[in-house]
Amino acid sequence: MTNQKTTAIAVVNTLEAKGKALGEQFATRQKKAGKIMFDFKRDTKADGFDVQLGELMIALRLEAKGGRISSDRLRECGIASIPKQRRSEAEWYVCNKAEADAFNKKAKKGFKSLPALKRAMTEAKQSDEPKGSAKSNVGPTTSGERSSDEKTSAIDIVLMVMQQCEQHNVVLQDVVNELNLLTEDNKKAVA
Numbered sequence: 001m002t003n004q005k006t007t008a009i010a011v012v013n014t015l016e017a018k019g020k021a022l023g024e025q026f027a028t029r030q031k032k033a034g035k036i037m038f039d040f041k042r043d044t045k046a047d048g049f050d051v052q053l054g055e056l057m058i059a060l061r062l063e064a065k066g067g068r069i070s071s072d073r074l075r076e077c078g079i080a081s082i083p084k085q086r087r088s089e090a091e092w093y094v095c096n097k098a099e100a101d102a103f104n105k106k107a108k109k110g111f112k113s114l115p116a117l118k119r120a121m122t123e124a125k126q127s128d129e130p131k132g133s134a135k136s137n138v139g140p141t142t143s144g145e146r147s148s149d150e151k152t153s154a155i156d157i158v159l160m161v162m163q164q165c166e167q168h169n170v171v172l173q174d175v176v177n178e179l180n181l182l183t184e185d186n187k188k189a190v191a
Contacts, residue, residue, distance in 0.1 A: 015056060015059055015060065015063075015077055016076055016077050016078070018052065018056050018077075019056055019074075019076075019077025019078040019079045020077065020078035021078075022049065022052060022053050022056065022078070022079055022082070023077075023078035023079050023080075023081055023082060024078070025049060026049075026079075026081065026082045026086075027081060040110075040111065040112045040113055040114070044093065044101075044114075049090075050089070050090040050093055050094075050114060051090070051093070051094060051097075053079070053082065053086070053087060053090035053091075054090035054091045054092070054093050054094030054095070055094055056077070056079065057069070057087055057088075057090060057091040057094075058091060058094060058095070060073060060074075060077065061091070085115075089114040089115060089118060090114070092114070092118060093114055093117075093118075096121075099121070100117055100118075100121065103117070103120070103121050103124070104117055107120065161175060
């Protein structure tokens with residue numbers, strides 16, 4: 001039993017040691033921005049900065065409950081000073097390394113940063129999809145979303161109202177009373 005706890009602590013210390021080394025390396029690079037700034041080819045090699053950072057992020061995410069790495073844990077590992085976007089891009093790169101490297105080799109121009117590579121891959125995937133299959137992501141979506149060609153029945157409207165009341169903690173009877181008042185006001189205005 002004691003040996004198992006010691007092993008778990010050793011793994012945590014290893015993650016923390018890796019993180020502190022990466023944090024120090026990032027700080028050094030930031031200070032010497034003109035001289036040894038980030039180099040895409042060097043950083044995406046097997047022992048490169050982004051690969052090591054991405055692997056560390058994956059390990060921390062696996063260790064975290066619910067997949068979210070706490071700020072305290074990032075500080076403990078010494079990578080809280082590395083920008084969130086940089087950590088996220090490194091994690092994305094490690095998760096999609098084979099596909100990203102193949103895409104980069106196939107590209108006419110070599111990419112010089114992870115954000116540019118990621119953006120180009122996303123655009124290429126979107127252009128590969130047929131135009132009719134893409135859904136608009138504008139506005140709220142509901143599970144019972146209908147096309148504009150379909151007629152909505154009274155019962156469908158009632159069900160949607162009930163769902164909205166439930167989501168927003170509104171008493172259904174208050175909605176019914178408001179509808180009755182509006183209907184009465186409309187009848188008086190017409191007469």
